[in-house]
Amino acid sequence: MTEGAPKRTAPWLLWLPALVFALFIALVAYNLRNPAEREVRSALIGKPLPEFNLPAALPGQQGLTRADMVDGKVRLLNIFASWCVPCAVEAPQLAELRGKGVEVVGVAIKDRPADLGAFLARNGNPFSRIGADNLSAIQFAIGSSGVPESFVIDGKGVIRYQHIGEIRPEQVPMILEKMREAGQ
Amino acid sequence: MKRQILAILALILAQPVLADSSLPPAPYAYRQLENPAQEHEAKALMETIRCLQCQGQSIADSDAPIAGDMRHQIRERIKAGEQPEAIRAWLVERYGDYVSYAPQVTTRTWPLYAAPFALLGLAFLIARRRFKRRAGQ
Numbered sequence: 001m002t003e004g005a006p007k008r009t010a011p012w013l014l015w016l017p018a019l020v021f022a023l024f025i026a027l028v029a030y031n032l033r034n035p036a037e038r039e040v041r042s043a044l045i046g047k048p049l050p051e052f053n054l055p056a057a058l059p060g061q062q063g064l065t066r067a068d069m070v071d072g073k074v075r076l077l078n079i080f081a082s083w084c085v086p087c088a089v090e091a092p093q094l095a096e097l098r099g100k101g102v103e104v105v106g107v108a109i110k111d112r113p114a115d116l117g118a119f120l121a122r123n124g125n126p127f128s129r130i131g132a133d134n135l136s137a138i139q140f141a142i143g144s145s146g147v148p149e150s151f152v153i154d155g156k157g158v159i160r161y162q163h164i165g166e167i168r169p170e171q172v173p174m175i176l177e178k179m180r181e182a183g184q
Numbered sequence: 185m186k187r188q189i190l191a192i193l194a195l196i197l198a199q200p201v202l203a204d205s206s207l208p209p210a211p212y213a214y215r216q217l218e219n220p221a222q223e224h225e226a227k228a229l230m231e232t233i234r235c236l237q238c239q240g241q242s243i244a245d246s247d248a249p250i251a252g253d254m255r256h257q258i259r260e261r262i263k264a265g266e267q268p269e270a271i272r273a274w275l276v277e278r279y280g281d282y283v284s285y286a287p288q289v290t291t292r293t294w295p296l297y298a299a300p301f302a303l304l305g306l307a308f309l310i311a312r313r314r315f316k317r318r319a320g321q
Contacts, residue, residue: 040236043280083205110205110249135210136253143278145236146250 042143042151042162049157050141054131057108057116064105064131072155074183076102076175078127079139081109082119084147090166091123097172098126102179106130107138109147150175154182205249212259213252219263226259229268232285233258233275242285 044050049066056063069075078094080087094104106127108116116130133139142151142159152161152175160182167175217223227244233254235246243251243258261271275283287293 038239040239040279040282043276043278081205083203085203110207110253112206115206134207135256136250137257139250140254140257140275140278145279 039164040143040145041164042159044143044159045162047159049153049159052131052138052141054107054133054138057106057111057130057132058113062129064107064129066157068105068129069153070155070157073103074155074179075153076104076179077107077151077153078104079107079109079144079147079149079151081111081147082115083111084109086166087148088119088123090148090168091126093167093169093172094126095124096169097167097175100176102176103128107133109136109139110134152178152182209249209252210256212256214255217259217263222262223259225268226255226262229262229271230255230258233272234283234285236279236283 049069051066053065054063069077076094076097080090098104104126106129108130111132111134120127131138139145144151144162146164148166150163150167151159152163154160161178163171163175217226230244231242233243235241235243235248235251236254237248237250238246241251243254258271262268272284272286281287281290281293287296289297
């Protein structure tokens with residue numbers, strides 16, 4: 001063994017697999033404690049609104065089409081439903097936005113006209129138009145994954161911002177800021 | 185004591201808040217396509233699309249209303265002759281790669297696919313060095 005003895009592996013190299021394993025355990029432990037974000041965001045921000053044509057959600061009123069959204073005015077597209085509890089929670093915030101001059105257009109998801117009418121009578125109606133979507137088709141078309149969600153649509157029909165979940169009172173100024181940015 | 189009894193009574197009498205649509209599910213949410221070959225294609229695709237609400241499940245497994253609507257949309261599109269991979273691409277365009285359970289090789293994911301081969305290559309090199317050393321002893 002004196003001559004031509006095999007070169008010994010450097011001692012620190014022996015610890016390398018254990019170190020890699022420890023790092024792996026640390027990574028798993030970290031991710032178990034901090035689960036990934038559960039929201040699926042739309043990948044269409046900055047892209048034009050897809051074509052859609054929704055019938056009126058309430059008898060005798062106007063429906064909602066893409067053509068209504070490309071006249072140069074920034075709008076807030078609110079996706080909601082009468083059966084959705086957080087949608088009632090955000091109603092005062094939508095009314096506040098309406099009061100500050102924001103045009104809010106609505107899409108009612110899988111709703112009955114009678115239920116919707118009762119919901120609006122109870123919570124107020126901030127919408128200039130409400131389209132009915134009974135198959136969640138517009139949700140898939142614009143990358144929305146639930147109710148309520150709000151999209152800022154600029155005057156050219158480009159999706160500028162997506163808000164997932166209800167708009168809380170402290171978020172109203174942020175929405176107004178996003179609307180202002182979209183108008184520039 | 186009286187308070188506790190009242191509290192327990194209130195719990196027993198509590199009604200769940202209705203938080204689901206009262207509309208019936210979409211036509212093709214729970215109905216198969218008439219053409220078995222098309223249904224087979226649709227089913228295979230649905231098993232690899234993530235439900236947006238219960239994200240651990242595919243839309244084929246989920247009873248969430250939005251998953252039913254997505255099954256309806258996929259069956260309608262297959263019925264109209266659309267290719268499953270085109271529908272997947274349409275969904276990925278809207279929701280990102282996360283919506284698909286069949287990961288694609290992209291500039292971001294290629295290391296995942298390359299890593300096993302790199303490790304195998306490395307193992308081969310180490311083994312060869314060791315065997316050579318033994319042979320030289």
